[in-house]
Amino acid sequence: MKNEDLQNIINGLGENLEFSTEESEFLNVLVPKEQLHTICSQLKSNKDLKFDYAFCITGMDWGKELGVIYHLNSTEFKHEIVVKVKTEDRENPTLDSVHDIWQTAEFHELEIYDFFGIKFNNHPKLRRLFLTPDWEGFPLRKDYVDEANMIIK
Amino acid sequence: MADQELETKIKTEEYFVNMGPQHPAAHGVLRLLLTIDGEIIKNVEPDLGYIHRSIEKMCERDSYQQIVHLTDRMDYLSSNINNEAVCLAVEKALEIEVSDRVKVIRTIISELTRIASHCLWWGVMGMDLGALTTYFYAFRDREYINDIFEETCGARLTMNYNAPGGLMFDIHPNFVKRTKDFIKHFKTKIPEYDRLVTGNVIFQKRTKGVGVLTKEDAISYGVTGPVARGSGLSSDVRKLHPYSAYDRVDFKEALLTAGDTFARYEVRIMELWESISIIEQLIDNIPEGEIKATTKAVIKLPKGEYYQRVEAARGELGVYINSTGTKNPYRVKFRSPGFSNLSVLNHITKGSKIADLVATMASFDFVIPDIDR
Numbered sequence: 001m002k003n004e005d006l007q008n009i010i011n012g013l014g015e016n017l018e019f020s021t022e023e024s025e026f027l028n029v030l031v032p033k034e035q036l037h038t039i040c041s042q043l044k045s046n047k048d049l050k051f052d053y054a055f056c057i058t059g060m061d062w063g064k065e066l067g068v069i070y071h072l073n074s075t076e077f078k079h080e081i082v083v084k085v086k087t088e089d090r091e092n093p094t095l096d097s098v099h100d101i102w103q104t105a106e107f108h109e110l111e112i113y114d115f116f117g118i119k120f121n122n123h124p125k126l127r128r129l130f131l132t133p134d135w136e137g138f139p140l141r142k143d144y145v146d147e148a149n150m151i152i153k
Numbered sequence: 154m155a156d157q158e159l160e161t162k163i164k165t166e167e168y169f170v171n172m173g174p175q176h177p178a179a180h181g182v183l184r185l186l187l188t189i190d191g192e193i194i195k196n197v198e199p200d201l202g203y204i205h206r207s208i209e210k211m212c213e214r215d216s217y218q219q220i221v222h223l224t225d226r227m228d229y230l231s232s233n234i235n236n237e238a239v240c241l242a243v244e245k246a247l248e249i250e251v252s253d254r255v256k257v258i259r260t261i262i263s264e265l266t267r268i269a270s271h272c273l274w275w276g277v278m279g280m281d282l283g284a285l286t287t288y289f290y291a292f293r294d295r296e297y298i299n300d301i302f303e304e305t306c307g308a309r310l311t312m313n314y315n316a317p318g319g320l321m322f323d324i325h326p327n328f329v330k331r332t333k334d335f336i337k338h339f340k341t342k343i344p345e346y347d348r349l350v351t352g353n354v355i356f357q358k359r360t361k362g363v364g365v366l367t368k369e370d371a372i373s374y375g376v377t378g379p380v381a382r383g384s385g386l387s388s389d390v391r392k393l394h395p396y397s398a399y400d401r402v403d404f405k406e407a408l409l410t411a412g413d414t415f416a417r418y419e420v421r422i423m424e425l426w427e428s429i430s431i432i433e434q435l436i437d438n439i440p441e442g443e444i445k446a447t448t449k450a451v452i453k454l455p456k457g458e459y460y461q462r463v464e465a466a467r468g469e470l471g472v473y474i475n476s477t478g479t480k481n482p483y484r485v486k487f488r489s490p491g492f493s494n495l496s497v498l499n500h501i502t503k504g505s506k507i508a509d510l511v512a513t514m515a516s517f518d519f520v521i522p523d524i525d526r
């Protein structure tokens with residue numbers, strides 16, 4: 001399906017969705033965080049979309065906002081989109097987990113929690129996956145400082 | 154006492170066992186927290202990070218030429234394919250068209266890398282299941298490839314042969330001859346592998362019907378590579394999103410539907426034949442051309458987001474680059490095949506025996522630095 005058709009269908013799924021195709025090869029959809037779970041489950045269940053395959057889930061620190069980027073693919077129709085979600089709360093960032101939609105997210109969300117400190121509602125067991133449980137801070141955030149272990153040019 | 158009576162009186166209880174971080178079947182420092190009841194696995198919880206180097210964070214500090222060298226150290230058995238992924242991503246962003254010569258050489262070297270990786274996997278899989286002989290057979294053949302690499306690139310494992318815009322240097326004059334010699338030699342060896350392991354009754358009993366992964370689960374867990382293809386999920390990036398010279402060669406995607414450990418084993422053996430076929434189609438007519446397109450000494454990618462995927466030996470490696478237009482990327486994410494594949498391990502080994510977990514893990518072919526990055 002072409003990006004325009006995808007955009008028309010997805011636009012009907014929620015409110016205040018922002019679309020962009022600039023600076024990326026995929027159709028990008030910025031979803032308000034309150035609607036993340038409902039839109040994602042519709043992206044998978046809608047018979048014209050069937051985005052059943054989350055092939056890349058990336059944690060992101062945009063400076064002001066933290067968020068997650070989901071690269072989605074449909075194994076049946078072969079079309080692809082990118083879903084983005086942002087939160088401005090850096091102290092206690094919380095997003096909805098999508099592990100019940102794409103089970104691979106359970107592991108990727110652990111990685112994102114570990115490195116960006118984003119908490120996921122309804123995640124079965126949120127824990128430090130790579131780092132030790134007593135680690136302070138979230139290393140992949142842009143404002144993370146570790147003078148002993150980081151070389152800053 | 155009758156057996157039945159005994160069974161009601163004797164109670165078992167669940168307990169924890171650490172498998173790893175130093176365990177011979179884990180192929181690296183992977184720690185699995187097993188909840189077991191006797192021999193039956195109730196839960197598998199991976200604990201990672203023993204060799205995490207935060208390559209993604211290091212990338213934010215480095216130039217694009219430097220990033221290429223970091224990727225070797227992820228999945229060191231597909232080092233050339235990893236290098237290629239970053240180079241392709243940078244070339245895509247800069248809209249550089251590399252010469253046909255570069256494309257063909259990259260494809261040949263990547264396929265040789267895949268054969269070397271699958272050789273190592275085959276040897277280690279046998280070893281995990283108690284057949285030490287396979288290890289020596291596989292390493293004997295893998296040595297030929299490492300020698301070819303050493304002659305052309307100067308390194309045997311972490312090759313650094315690719316650079317944004319092309320290759321570091323041209324192939325060695327002996328490259329074509331030695332590759333052909335290897336192919337001739339290896340074609341007689343795969344049937345030997347089959348005679349030694351594939352038809353072996355003990356091997357079949359330990360792998361058939363063990364660790365079954367359905368296609369639906371493979372999709373939901375984002376599984377790629379030979380593991381996905383053993384479950385009937387078509388996921389070969391070389392077919393779906395051809396890069397380098399894969400659009401000009403004729404090869405079949407190895408696809409089986411059983412989804413068990415034996416199917417994953419067979420897929421990799423089939424892939425060995427396909428890789429040989431790809432190399433044979435290309436090796437005799439490597440086109441003449443530039444070995445490296447001219448790039449600026451300081452590479453700056455235009456503002457934007459770039460995603461490039463390649464088929465590494467273990468599955469889809471995705472490189473996501475977010476650039477703000479400076480000489481360093483703003484964010485780099487490596488979607489590594491091992492990490493996504495590991496996420497399904499608990500699901501398919503629940504309820505099986507510990508020995509089956511070892512067999513399943515062997516067929517997943519984990520490389521821990523690829524998971525830890």
